[in-house]
Amino acid sequence: MPATAATAATALPADPMVPVPYRITRVARELSDTFTVDLVPARGKAPFRFAPGQFNMLYVYGVGEVPISISGDPADGARVRHTIRAVGTVTDALRRLKKGAMVGLRGPFGTPWPLDLTEGCDVLIIGGGVGLAPLRPAIYEVLNNRDRYGKVCLFYGARTPDDILFRGELEKWRGRFDMFVDVTVDRATGRWAGPVGVVTQLIRRGGFDAYHACALVCGPEVMMRFAVPTLNEIGVANDRIFVSMERNMKCAVGFCGHCQFGGAFVCKDGPVFRYDTISKLFNVREL
Amino acid sequence: MVKTGGMYDLLAEHPFFAGMDKGRMEVVAGCAMNERFEAGQYIFHEGESADKFYLVRHGMVALEFHVPGREQTVLDTVHKGEIFGWSWMVSPYTWSFDARAVELCRLVSLDAKCLRGKFDADNSLGYDLLRRFIPVMAERLSAARMQMIDMYGQPPDRK
Amino acid sequence: MSAKQKSESAARVVPADGLDALIRALARAGYTTIGPRVEDGAVTYRPVGSAADLPLDMVDEQGGGTYRLRASKGAGYFAHVVGPHSWKRYLYPPRQLMWRASRARSGFAVEAPEPAADKLAFIGVRACELRAMEIQDRVFDNGQFTDPGYRARRAAALVVAVNCGRAGDTCFCVSAGGGPRVEDGYDILLTEFPGKDHTFLVQAGSARGARVVKALRGGRDAGEADLRAAQRRTDAAAKAMGRELAGDAPQVLRENLEHPHWQRVAERCLNCANCTMVCPTCFCSTVEDVTALDGSHAERWRTWDSCFTTDFSYIHGGAIRRGGAARYRQWITHKLASWHEQFGTSGCTGCGRCITWCPVGIDITEEVRALAARGGRK
Numbered sequence: 054m055p056a057t058a059a060t061a062a063t064a065l066p067a068d069p070m071v072p073v074p075y076r077i078t079r080v081a082r083e084l085s086d087t088f089t090v091d092l093v094p095a096r097g098k099a100p101f102r103f104a105p106g107q108f109n110m111l112y113v114y115g116v117g118e119v120p121i122s123i124s125g126d127p128a129d130g131a132r133v134r135h136t137i138r139a140v141g142t143v144t145d146a147l148r149r150l151k152k153g154a155m156v157g158l159r160g161p162f163g164t165p166w167p168l169d170l171t172e173g174c175d176v177l178i179i180g181g182g183v184g185l186a187p188l189r190p191a192i193y194e195v196l197n198n199r200d201r202y203g204k205v206c207l208f209y210g211a212r213t214p215d216d217i218l219f220r221g222e223l224e225k226w227r228g229r230f231d232m233f234v235d236v237t238v239d240r241a242t243g244r245w246a247g248p249v250g251v252v253t254q255l256i257r258r259g260g261f262d263a264y265h266a267c268a269l270v271c272g273p274e275v276m277m278r279f280a281v282p283t284l285n286e287i288g289v290a291n292d293r294i295f296v297s298m299e300r301n302m303k304c305a306v307g308f309c310g311h312c313q314f315g316g317a318f319v320c321k322d323g324p325v326f327r328y329d330t331i332s333k334l335f336n337v338r339e340l
Numbered sequence: 341m342v343k344t345g346g347m348y349d350l351l352a353e354h355p356f357f358a359g360m361d362k363g364r365m366e367v368v369a370g371c372a373m374n375e376r377f378e379a380g381q382y383i384f385h386e387g388e389s390a391d392k393f394y395l396v397r398h399g400m401v402a403l404e405f406h407v408p409g410r411e412q413t414v415l416d417t418v419h420k421g422e423i424f425g426w427s428w429m430v431s432p433y434t435w436s437f438d439a440r441a442v443e444l445c446r447l448v449s450l451d452a453k454c455l456r457g458k459f460d461a462d463n464s465l466g467y468d469l470l471r472r473f474i475p476v477m478a479e480r481l482s483a484a485r486m487q488m489i490d491m492y493g494q495p496p497d498r499k
Numbered sequence: 500m501s502a503k504q505k506s507e508s509a510a511r512v513v514p515a516d517g518l519d520a521l522i523r524a525l526a527r528a529g530y531t532t533i534g535p536r537v538e539d540g541a542v543t544y545r546p547v548g549s550a551a552d553l554p555l556d557m558v559d560e561q562g563g564g565t566y567r568l569r570a571s572k573g574a575g576y577f578a579h580v581v582g583p584h585s586w587k588r589y590l591y592p593p594r595q596l597m598w599r600a601s602r603a604r605s606g607f608a609v610e611a612p613e614p615a616a617d618k619l620a621f622i623g624v625r626a627c628e629l630r631a632m633e634i635q636d637r638v639f640d641n642g643q644f645t646d647p648g649y650r651a652r653r654a655a656a657l658v659v660a661v662n663c664g665r666a667g668d669t670c671f672c673v674s675a676g677g678g679p680r681v682e683d684g685y686d687i688l689l690t691e692f693p694g695k696d697h698t699f700l701v702q703a704g705s706a707r708g709a710r711v712v713k714a715l716r717g718g719r720d721a722g723e724a725d726l727r728a729a730q731r732r733t734d735a736a737a738k739a740m741g742r743e744l745a746g747d748a749p750q751v752l753r754e755n756l757e758h759p760h761w762q763r764v765a766e767r768c769l770n771c772a773n774c775t776m777v778c779p780t781c782f783c784s785t786v787e788d789v790t791a792l793d794g795s796h797a798e799r800w801r802t803w804d805s806c807f808t809t810d811f812s813y814i815h816g817g818a819i820r821r822g823g824a825a826r827y828r829q830w831i832t833h834k835l836a837s838w839h840e841q842f843g844t845s846g847c848t849g850c851g852r853c854i855t856w857c858p859v860g861i862d863i864t865e866e867v868r869a870l871a872a873r874g875g876r877k
Contacts, residue, residue, distance in 0.1 A: 069644055071598050071611040086494065095606060114600060114607045115790035115797045140495055140815035155606030182492035212492040239487040241402075241414035246442055249402065249414040251483045258419055273491040279482070301814050303786060306644035309804070310783030311811060313833060316840030321643055337756045339825030495816025 069306050072112045072157025075100075078132060080152055084216055086139045087183060088148055089124065091132045095155060100133045104165030105190030106297060106325045110305050111135065112157030116146040120302040120320075122187035123161060128197055133158075136186035136218070162305040164325045166191040167295060171267040175203040177259070177289070179280055181210045181252055181272025185218045187297055187324075188271050192226070199231055204261045206233040210252030210276065213238055214245040233260070252276060253283040263288030271297040278335065281328060291329035298323050298331070315340060347372040350448050354395045355421045356472055364465050371454035377441035390427035390435045392449040396420050399445030404438040416480065417442065423476060428452035509703035512725050513718030517699055518576060519550035521659070521687070524711050525620040530657055533589060534622035535579065541566060542582035544589070547622065554579055561668045561851065563860025575693030577623055580667035581850050585779035586621050586628055587635060590652050597786065597799040607797070616651035624660045624685065626678025627670075627848040631779035632658075633684060637842040638782045657707065660685035664693075664732040667851055671742035671864055675849025679740075680733035687712060690729035700725050742864050744849060749836040751871045756828065760870050765823035767859050772805035774853035774861075775830065780846045783811070806830050831866060 074095035081089045094100055103123050112118040119141070125134025139148045150156065168191060176195055180188045195202055207226060211217045217236060227234035235255045237248040248255065252272070268284050270277050277296050284294055300312035300319040312319040315334040317326070334340055347369040351357045357365060375394075377383055383394065386406065394401075401418040415437060418424045427435050433452070459466030513520075525532050526548070534547040537554045547553060558571040559579040571578060598611040624632075636653065639646035663670075663679035672678035681688050686708030690700040700721055703709035745751065775781040785804035790797040804811060806829050812819035820826050838846035847863070854862045 068611055068647060070646075072609055074606055074609065076606070114602070115788070115794055117788045118786070144815075153605070157600070157607075157609060210492070212490065216492060237417075239490070239492065242411075245414075248400070248417045248419070250416050251486045253486075254479070254483055258421070275486070275489065275491050279486060299814055300819070301812055304784070307641045308639065308644070308646060308782065309785065309801075310806065310833075311785070311804070313829070313837065316837035318841070321641070334756075339820045339822060340756070340829075 069159060069162075070304065072110070072118070072159050074155050075133075075158045077150055077152055077154050077156065080150070083136060083218055084138075087136065087218060088139075089134060089136045090147070090150070090156075091125075091134050092156065092158060093132050099130055101161060102130070103127060103133070103161040103190075105168065105194050106166040106187055107161035107163045108187070108302070108305075108324065109133070109135065109158050109160035109162070110302070111137075111143075111147065112159070113143055113146040113150070114155065114157070117143045118157070118159075118303075119143040119147075120162075120305065122297075122324075124186040124189045126193040126197075127190050128193065136183070136189075138183045160305060162302075162320055164321075164323055166194075166269050166297075166325055167267075167327075168194050171269075172201045173203065173265075174293070175261045175266040176205045177256070177261060177266050177268040177284075178205070178207045179252060179256065179268055179270045179272070180208070181276040182212065182216070183218060184272035184276075184297070185209055188269060189219065189222075191269055196226075196229075196232070203265060204233065205231065206259055206261050207235070208252050208255040208259070209234075209236045210255070210272070211236070211238050213240050213242045214247075215242065235259075251279070253279050256280065256283050257287065259287075267293045267295070269295050269297075274299065281332075281335070291332055292327060294328035295325055296328055296331075297325050347374070347448070350374065350397065351395070354397065354448070356395055356423050356476075360468065360472075364462075364468060367458055367462070367465060368450065368455070368469075371451045371458065373449050373451065375447045375449050377445045377447065379441055379443045381441050383439040383441060383445075383447070384425075384435050385438050386435050388435050390425065390433045391452045393423060393425035393428055393452070394439075395423050395448040395450070397446040397448060399447075400442040401445055401447075402440045402442050404440055406438060412438070412440075416483070423473075426473060426477060428455075429470075429473070509709040509712040510721035510725070511701050511712060511715055511718050512698050512721050513701055513715055515576075515697035515699065516550070517701065517715055517718060518553075518689070520715055520717075521701070521711065522547060522549055522622060524714060525622075525657065525659075528711065530618045530620035532620045532622055535577075535582070537568065540568060542568070542579045542584075544582075544584040544586065544621075544623075550576065553577075553623075558665075559667065561855040563669070563854050563862050564857055565860075566855050573694055573697075575664075575691045575697065577661045577663075577689070577691050578665060578693065580663060580665065580670060581625060581628070581852060583777050583852065583856055585631060585777065585850075585852070586624060586656075587631065587779050587782075589619055589621070590632065590656065591635060591639070591649055591782065593803045595648065595801045597801050600797045600799075602795050614648040614651040616655040618655050618657070619652070620657040620659060622659045623689075624658050624681075625663055625850075626660070626681045627672045627675075627850040628779055629658065629660055629681060629684045630672075630677040630848040631850070634780045634838075634842065634844055634846060634848070635782060637844065638780075641842070657687075658685045659687045659689060660704075662688065662690040662729060662733050663736045664691060666736045666739040666741070667855075668741060669851030669854040669862075670740055670849065671744050671851060672849035673737050673740050674743040674746070674864075675845065675847050677848035677850065678733075679736040680730070690732055692728065692732075700729050742851065742854075742862070744835075744847065744864050745867045745871060747871070748867045749839055749845075751867055752832045752836040755870045756832070758870060760866075761824035761828050763869075764827045764861065764866060767861055768807075768823050768827050769858055770807045770823050770826060771858060772807040773856045773858065774863075775805040775807060776803065777852040777856045778834075779848060779850060779852070780834075781805070785811075806833070827861075831863060834863075835867065 075092040079091040108122045124136035302320045307318040307321040560567045639649040660681040685704040688702040703712040834846040
C-alpha cells in the first residue's frame with residue numbers, strides 16, 4: 054500500500070528521491086530578485102539537522118524542483134531557512150509563494166564546509182553575490198564557537214550596493230571586535246562610500262596569517278577562478294582552500310549523472326571540494 | 341639630502357617599496373613629498389598634467405570617471421598600502437580619470453619629472469620601479485575585466 | 500571458483516530442445532521470460548514464450564555504423580552477439596514513475612509507488628552484459644544512496660547466461676575485461692554446441708538455478724570433457740576478437756582533456772545520443788514533472804537522458820558543455836576514466852554497441868588510440 058510521504062517519513066526510512074511536504078512560515082525579501090523562506094515540516098516533528106554548506110532540493114507543486122543551499126543557522130532546530138535568487142522557472146514560482154504555502158523538500162544533501170578541520174586556523178570566508186547564502190551557516194557556526202578559531206575575515210563582493218545580500222547582518226558582523234568584514238562592489242551607485250573593485254582585491258588587503266589560514270570560497274565560478282590564485286599568491290595553499298561548486302543537480306543522490314565534474318558528482322561528492330582535489334579540472338573549459 | 345630622512349622612512353614602510361635597495365630608495369625619496377587631502381577633496385582631475393604618482397599611507401581614494409549627465413562613476417578604490425597613477429609614464433602625461441579622497445587621506449606623492457631625470461641617470465632604478473608598477477597595473481586590469489563581465493548579474497537569458 | 504563448484508553439482512548436457520523445456524520451466528515457475536528475438540531487422544530483448552521465438556540460425560554482421568542479420572544454417576540459437584537492446588531496459592526502465600502528488604486541502608500529498616519487482620528471467624545474457632549489470636549495481640548503490648526500485652528488480656531477476664561462441668565484428672570484451680567467458684553472477688549458464696548434434700551444456704550457478712537445471716529431462720550429466728569443450732568455444736571467440744581497447748585508456752583520457760583531437764571527433768559526431776542509449780552501463784537520467792491540466796495531480800517521471808544533449812549540463816543562464824567536442828569528451832572520459840574514480844571499475848564492457856549503432860561509426864577504441872598517438876601523453 055503506498056504511504057503518503059508524511060507517514061512514510063515516520064514509518065520508513067525516507068526515500069531520498071521522494072519530497073517531504075514542508076510549509077513556509079515566513080518569506081522575507083532580501084534584494085530585488087532574492088528572497089528568504091523559512092520552512093517547517095507540514096506534519097509534526099522538527100526539521101532535519103544539517104551541516105553548513107549542504108543543500109536541499111525544493112519542489113514547487115506542478116512546476117519542478119531546484120537545488121537550494123541552506124542559508125540558516127545550523128543551531129536553529131526549529132526551522133530551515135533558504136535564500137533563493139529568482140533565475141528560472143522554479144525559482145520564479147518559489148518567489149510567488151506566500152506564508153502558509155507548501156513546498157516539497159528533499160535532503161539535506163552534499164558535503165559541508167570543513168569547519169572541524171579549520172579549527173585553530175584563521176578563517177577566510179570569501180563570497181560573491183548570492184554565494185554568501187551557502188556561506189552564512191558557516192559564519193553562524195564559526196561565531197557560535199568563536200573561541201575555536203583564529204582571526205575570522207569575511208570578504209564579500211556584490212554587483213552594486215543595492216545587491217549586497219544580508220546587509221544588516223554584514224553591518225552587525227562588521228561591528229564585532231572578533232571579526233573582520235570588508236565588502237566591495239563592482240559598480241558604485243548612490244551614496245556608497247566603500248570599496249569599489251573585486252573581491253580578490255579585498256583578500257590582498259586582509260591582514261591575516263596566510264600560512265595558518267583556511268579559505269571558504271563561494272560565488273560565481275569565474276570569481277573563484279580569480280580568488281584562488283590570489284590566495285595562493287599571498288600564501289594560502291590549495292589544500293587549505295575550499296570551494297563550493299555549482300552544477301546541474303537533479304537527483305541529488307548521484308544517480309542521474311547531470312552534475313558530474315570530472316570524476317565527482319557535485320551533488321554527493323560536493324558541492325564543497327578541497328581545491329587541490331579539483332584544481333586540475335577547474336580551468337578546463339566546458340567540463 | 342637634508343629632508344629625505346623622514347621621507348625615506350615613509351617609503352620604507354610602504355609595501356610598494358618592500359625590499360628595495362637602500363641606496364635606490366634614498367634616491368627615490370629625493371623626489372617624494374608628503375600630502376594630505378580632506379574627505380571629498382579631489383587629488384587630480386582627468387586631463388590635467390600627470391606629473392606625479394601616489395602612495396596611499398592612510399585613507400581611501402576613489403578613481404572616478406565623469407560622464408556628463410550622469411553621476412560620477414567610481415571605477416576603483418585605492419587603499420592603504422596601495423598606489424595609484426601611472427599616466428606620468430605614458431605620453432601625453434595627462435590623467436585619464438579623476439582621483440578623489442573619500443575620507444581623510446595621507447599620501448606620499450612622487451614627482452614625475454624628478455623621477456624621469458633619475459631614471460635617465462640610472463636605468464636600473466627605472467627598471468626596478470617598473471617591475472613594481474607592472475604587477476599593480478596587471479592586477480587593476482584584471483579586476484577591471486572582472487567588473488566588466490558583470491559576473492553577479494542575472495544569467496544572460498534573463499536580461 | 501565458487502561458480503564452478505556450484506555448477507558441478509548441477510551441470511547437464513541436453514539436446515537442443517532442452518532450451519525450450521528450460522524456457523517453459525521458468526514460465527511455470529512464475530517468471531516472465533525475456534530473451535532475444537528478431538524485431539525490425541535486429542535482435543532485441545522481448546518476452547519469449549518458447550525456443551521458437553529465438554533467432555535460430557541467425558548471425559549478425561556488425562561494423563562501425565552497420566548491423567545486418569543474415570541466416571546461417573546450423574549456427575544455433577545464440578550465434579548472434581549483442582543488438583541494440585541491453586538488459587538495462589528491464590532493470591532500469593527507460594521511463595519510471597518516481598512519485599505522484601495530488602492537491603490536498605492547503606497543499607499537496609506525495610505518494611511513492613512501492614518498488615514493483617516482477618519476476619523476470621533473462622535468457623541469453625552475455626558475459627559483457629553480466630559485467631554491465633555488476634557495473635550498474637554499483638551505480639545504483641553508491642555507498643551513500645540506494646535506488647530501491649533497481650535493487651528490487653535486480654534481486655528478482657533470474658539470469659540465464661550464455662557463453663559466446665563467436666565474436667562480433669565490433670566486440671572488444673577481452674581487452675575491456677568483460678568476457679567472452681561467463682565466470683560468475685548467473686543462475687544458469689548455457690554453452691551452445693551447434694551443428695548436427697545440437698546440444699547445450701547447462702550449468703547452475705545458484706540454488707534457484709540448480710532447481711531448474713535438475714528438473715530438466717533427457718540428456719546426461721556433464722563431465723570434464725564437456726567443460727573443456729565449453730572452454731574451447733569461448734577461447735575461440737576471444738581469439739577472433741578484432742578490436743582492442745588500449746589498457747592505458749584512463750590515463751590517456753585524463754591527460755588529454757585539452758586536445759585538438761576532440762574537435763575532430765566533434766566534426767563527425769551528430770550528437771544523436773545513440774551510443775548512450777545502447778550502452779548497457781550508461782545510467783544518466785532526467786526527470787519530467789507532469790501536471791494534470793486542472794492541477795489536481797502531478798507526477799514525476801524519470802527517463803533516460805544523454806550527456807550528448809545540450810540541456811544536460813544546463814545551469815541557470817546556459818549549458819556548461821556547449822560544444823560537441825566537450826560533450827563527446829564528457830562521454831568517453833566518464834566511461835573509461837571517471838568511472839574508475841566513481842565506482843572502482845571501468846564503465847565499458849567491450850560490447851561494441853556504441854560502435855555499431857553510431858550512425859557515423861565513431862569507434863571508442865579508435866578514439867582512445869588517436870588521442871594517445873597524437874601525442875598528448877607526457
